[in-house]
Amino acid sequence: MSKLKIFLLSSIILTLYSQTSAQSEENFFAEDTAGFYLPIEGKMVYCDSLARICPAYELYRYSWTPLRVNPYGVQLESMPDSTYIDCRDFVYPTVSNRVTSNYGWRWRRIHQGIDIGLDIGDTIRAPFSGRVRLVDYERRGYGHYLVIRHDNGLETVMAHMSRVLVSVNQDVAAGEPIGLGGNTGHSTGPHLHFEVRFLGNSFNPIKLINFETKKCLADADGFYLITKKDTYSNSKAIQQAQNSSAYHRVKKGENLSIIARRYHTTVKRLCQLNHLRQNSILQIGQKIRYR
Ligand SMILES: [Zn+2]
Numbered sequence: 001m002s003k004l005k006i007f008l009l010s011s012i013i014l015t016l017y018s019q020t021s022a023q024s025e026e027n028f029f030a031e032d033t034a035g036f037y038l039p040i041e042g043k044m045v046y047c048d049s050l051a052r053i054c055p056a057y058e059l060y061r062y063s064w065t066p067l068r069v070n071p072y073g074v075q076l077e078s079m080p081d082s083t084y085i086d087c088r089d090f091v092y093p094t095v096s097n098r099v100t101s102n103y104g105w106r107w108r109r110i111h112q113g114i115d116i117g118l119d120i121g122d123t124i125r126a127p128f129s130g131r132v133r134l135v136d137y138e139r140r141g142y143g144h145y146l147v148i149r150h151d152n153g154l155e156t157v158m159a160h161m162s163r164v165l166v167s168v169n170q171d172v173a174a175g176e177p178i179g180l181g182g183n184t185g186h187s188t189g190p191h192l193h194f195e196v197r198f199l200g201n202s203f204n205p206i207k208l209i210n211f212e213t214k215k216c217l218a219d220a221d222g223f224y225l226i227t228k229k230d231t232y233s234n235s236k237a238i239q240q241a242q243n244s245s246a247y248h249r250v251k252k253g254e255n256l257s258i259i260a261r262r263y264h265t266t267v268k269r270l271c272q273l274n275h276l277r278q279n280s281i282l283q284i285g286q287k288i289r290y291r
Contacts, residue, residue: 055130056153059199066134066168069147069157069264070200079199081228086152088222091175092214093127093158094118094192099211101191103204104234112202113157113195114211120162120190122181126172128152135164141262142193143185148172157195160187203231250286263290 054064065071094116101115130150137144145159146166162182172178183190196205208224208231209216218224248259256267256278267278273289282288 054133055149055151059153060149064133064149066136068266069134070197072200074199074201076201076228076232079201079228079232083153083198083226085154085198085218085224085226086222087128087208087216087218087224089129089174090216090218090222091125091127092209093125093156093194094181095122096192097211097214100189103202103206113159113193114205116192116194116211118181118190118192120180120182123177124158124161124179124181124192126174126176126178127156128154129174130172132166132168132170132172132178135166135168138185138261140186140258141264143187144179144182145185145193146178148178153198155197155200157193157197159193159195160185160191198226198231201232204234207231244291245289246291248288248290250282250284250288252284255282256280256288259288259290265290 054060054062060072063072096116096118098117099114100117101111103114104111126148128148128150130148130152132146133149133155134147136142136146142157142159144161144164145157146161146164147155147157149155158179160182161179162184163180164178165180166172166176166178181190181192187193194205195202196208197203203226205211207217216222216224246263248263250259256270256276260267260270270276270288270290271278271280273291
């Protein structure tokens with residue numbers, strides 16, 4: 001074999017080898033001089049390009065956790081006065097436009113989203129492109145639900161589904177099926193519970209979407225301007241209520257983790273508020289402060 005042939009053959013083998021190893025390691029060792037490590041969920045994660053970082057990373061400061069719907073703790077006062085949101089890829093999330101319950105106060109509890117009546121099994125779609133941040137099941141709350149962080153900085157919560165079709169950290173395109181309509185969790189009929197959040201704080205989805213026409217209320221260029229003054233006009237009372245104390249009466253079979261999940265808080269927080277230990281036995285009828 002000539003020297004040239006050996007050289008060609010070995011370079012082909014080398015190329016093949018580097019391609020397969022790059023694929024199997026998900027380009028972990030890709031020749032990308034811009035690669036760097038970032039602290040994500042308490043671990044140093046190698047990011048070979050900005051695309052590997054969580055969507056809207058500048059807004060959320062690399063915070064990416066599958067543990068809570070709102071892990072950010074951003075008060076309304078510290079929200080930006082206004083932010084443009086790119087809504088050009090908006091897709092209405094389901095077939096029905098029948099609003100059965102509005103955002104706001106309901107039975108002395110805060111309803112952080114809007115309910116859309118539907119048939120069990122109806123396709124639920126991602127309203128914008130993004131990445132699935134949380135998938136969970138709450139028997140007495142959201143039922144089967146998920147949270148998507150969208151590339152445009154919004155997060156949406158979709159709940160009471162019969163099935164979730166995607167998993168955590170999965171990238172989804174706008175309009176991609178992410179679940180099937182259902183009646184799971186605390187729900188009195190098949191519907192989609194739909195929340196829109198920015199920096200963790202929900203706002204009334206009718207500010208963003210005309211549910212009658214299924215169209216996004218963005219400007220002619222496809223951008224929506226979130227303003228603290230208008231978009232969050234009816235959210236101040238909600239946050240005030242959230243910051244005031246509230247109590248739960250223990251029912252049969254409930255423990256601290258069940259109560260924590262129901263009110264979207266943690267066992268640790270419940271223990272602090274009620275001077276309890278994590279393994280404390282609860283009595284039926286006992287009053288537990290959850291915020
Ligand atoms: Zn609802």
